[in-house]
Every structure is written in C-alpha cells, then in structure tokens.
Amino acid sequence: MKNNGNVLEKIVSLSKRRGYIFQSSEIYGGLNGCWDYGPMGVELLNNIKKEWWNSMTLRDDIEGLDSSILMHPKVWEASGHVDNFTDPMIDCKQCKARFRVDLLGGMLNEKRKKKSVRALNENCNESELKSKIEKLLSENNEVNAFDIIIEDEQLSGLLLQELNCPQCGTKGSFTQARQFNLMFKTFIGPVEDSGSVVYLRPETAQGIFVNFLNVQNSTRQKLPFGIAQIGKAFRNEINTKNFLFRTREFEQMEMQYFVKPADDKKWYDNWKEQRMNWYKNLGMNSDNLRFHDHPENKLAHYAKVATDIEYNFSFGWGEIEGIHNRTDFDLKRHEEFSGKSLKYFDEVTKEKILPFIIETSAGASRSFMAFLTEAYAEEEVKGEQRVVLKLHNKLAPIKASILPLVNKDGMPEIAKKIKDDLRFKFKIFYDDKGAVGRRYRRQDEIGTPYAITVDTQTIEDHTVTVRERDSMEQIRISSDSLSAFLHEKLST
C-alpha cells in the first residue's frame, strides 16, 4: 500500500486537516519547500527529539551542546564547505542531459573552447560586456579565458549559447547556469559587504568540532566520548521535493563520537548498530529499514567510510541518517585554520593525539516523515474505512482522550474531573462532541493510543473503559488507577 504515490498525498492532506504540517506562508501562495509544524506536528517532533536526546545523553560518555547557528566564516573554509559545497548545473533542453558547469570544460577540447570564446566576442554587442570580454582576452589566452568566462555570473550564459551539447551536439540548447554555493549567506551588522558575510550553518556538526576541547575540559571526559546536539541547518538546495524529505531548512540530531584513531572501526560498527536499533525500538518495521554503504569513489571529502540508514518511503528508499567515519579531518583542519591546538592529552600514555570522529547525523524532519509514513494505515472496520496513525506510544502527540459516553447524567462532570487529574502528567484531550464512535475515529486519525470513556457504570463504581487504538479492544479499570496505567503503558 505504501508503494503508490497516493499515500504521500493522503499523508499531506491528513497532516493539514489534523494539524501536523502546514505549508509555510500558505496565505501568500506558499514558499517552495518550507513547512510549518502544527499543534500535533510539534508534539510529534518534540517527542522524536526527546527520545533521541535521552538515548544519547542519559549515559556517562555523551555530553549535550547547543551551539549558535551563525559561526565565524572561517569555520566553513576549514570544513571545506566554501570550496566544495557548490553545485552549478546546466541542462540541455534538447536531450535533457545535465552537466556540472565546472566539469563542462573538461569535456571540451581546446579547439572548441577557442572557437566558442571567439564566437562570444564576435556576437556580443552589449558594450559593457564586450569590453569585459576584451579585457579578459587581453590578459589571458583563449583557453584560460574560457575557464574564467564559464564561471562568470554575467558571461557564463552567453558563452553557453555558443557551445554544443557534449551529448547530443545541439548548439545553444543549454539552460542558464545556476552559479551558487549551497550555503545561505547573510550579513552581520548594518553594512552588507563581503567583509560582513556569515553563513547559516549547513550542518550542526561544526559547532561540535570547534567546541571539542571546551566540552572535554569542562566535563573532564576521557576518550572515547561524544557530544550531542539538535538544531536547525540550512542548505540552498536546487530542488526541494517529497514533502518534508528535501527542504532548505531542516533539523538535525547529530552526535559526534571522539575516539582513539585505532578504535575507529570498532566504534563505527557499534554506532551503526545502536542507531538502527533506535528506529526499530520506536516502532519501525525492519523491512522498511536498511543500510546503504557509500561506495569509496562517492565518499564526501571528509569521510573514510560512510553508510546511510534508509527508510522505505512511498517514493522509494531515502536517507534518514548518515553514519560517517570523519577521521581527524575536521579537527586537523580547524587546527590549521585557527592556529589553535585541538589535541587531546592522554593521561595514561602521556601522548597528545587528535581523535578520530564517528558521526551519527540523523534528520529530525526526515525521521518525522518516516515515523508518520510508518504509522499511517487504512483499515476496514465493519464495512467502514478507518484511518489510523499507529504511532509508538512514546511518539504519539496526545497520549489519551477523555470522553463522556453521552452528555448527561453527570458523565461530563466526572470526565472533566479525570481530565483535570491527568492533564499535568500527560498530554491529553477532552472531547464531548458528537457520538462516541466518531470521537474514537478522530483520535485514531491523530494517533492517540488510549481513549478513556466515562459511562453509566462509572457513576456507580468509578470504573472507566480504556480503549486501545490499534486493537480497538476495551478494558475496564478504576478511574483512580488511570495515572499508573498510563504511566506504565507509555514508558515502554
């Protein structure tokens, strides 16, 4: 059932109807790839983050951190993002082939480069641009001029018009090159010049790396130990798509584990297993989860080995978490660029070493969507269809609904008292509108695991029925024991 595109649309629709996800800036026509978390969505998201945070920090060897989104621009030079985080693309309108502009030069021989530069010079009749081209040609030979012009914001498009597509040979069929860095730029202070440029972080990890020694010194941790952080990150993606899956603003849950270089393999394997189990323990079916190891030739610039935990979304397998061995790349680079030592002093061997880093980088937004997809179910009950979110108890936004069977004989008063007893311990919802069957179904649709109903017998003996979401079965328990009941059920 999950393998048809309809499911995503149904989830999008349900998300809006029931307050999980709204489109950002909807009244203005929306903003591409931006989404808001509604009343239910923010509860689910917070529950996911809480489970992750607890699993990471309720142990001896991991410390928490919340670093700022804006960081010194040199951080991103050191990390490699300023140089490597670019992706200028063009398409051939004729044959639909896509090329990276920076690689296009390598696909053309010198003769073609010279020819295209000459043609550009001849065909250009805009005086300002013409003089720019002539200046370039006077300072460079034609081949070098090609490489400069192809990267030039103003001239690149004109030069592309003079080129033939390497695949189909059609001339002038390229789209405009989009020349940009995937990092969002902004400016600090009132003057918007190059000296005041800062970036919105494209990953939270660097905030951990630059604080490595601060955390170690203040907590007296010994290797191996980790630093965990949850926060927003931003990437100016060319295309957003698939609901929450590929967005420009997203939230990461990252834990960087610092180890002795010789132990890197051991901890990489260990964290792979721990992280996979985390998803399974929160209700994801093993069949919908897999590892995808990165082939060596596709590794990121900082990684020695890497794997993704992928989830089987309605649109196919997609990464929800990356686990990388980042080696000592980041700490070494930050030593280089900052001129400060980031070495760890081993008290036993009396050695100064630069630790290796095993990174676990989970997408909070992507996990959110995976948990939502996993939970979504359509069932037939007595000839009627019901839609139910089978969310894990720990993740469900609302833990229990409290319902008077009918609005008379004092039932609402008893139900309201139960609500007041429970409301500061659990996220609960009181509903007395319409028939009770309808109220059950409404709660099913937002994933509430328990429905507590006050009926005639409650008036006599203070017992209530508790209906379980997935089985729809009811048990009868004393209203005094509800708190203990929920506490037990929700903690497993």
Next chain:
RNA sequence: GCGGGAAUAGCUCAGUGGUAGAGCAUCACGUUGCCAACGUGAAUGUCGCGGGUUCGAGCCCCGUUUCCCGCUCCA
C-alpha cells in the same frame, strides 16, 4: 533544472463562456447508551496569483507561484 499532472468552502471533489455547488467536517439547538448515528438551523469562497481575449471568464489564451509524479541531482 527538464517533462507530465493538479490548484474551486477546513477536507475530498463536481461545475465545458451566462446566478458559486455537493458530500464530509465546523458551529448552535434538540436528541443520544461504545466504534465516522439522526433532525432542524447557521456560518464558510480574492475559484492559487497577475495579465489578456470577451458584452460577460472558475471555464479560453499568456505569464507566474505552489504541490504531486517521472527524469536529473543530492559536497
């Protein structure tokens, strides 16, 4: 970024150039006896946005935005 589809009430959708509609949902009143009950009444629309054609546009044309699908891409 390319190609295809879509956008009308909160949701799902009908409306083929001539008065803006249905079902569900919402609200009020009545009713109520455990899985989307019923009656009566009410409220709800820049027909995604901007132009154009026309006596007249939700409908035709152009542009644009957003979403979905496929391709491409994802340091």
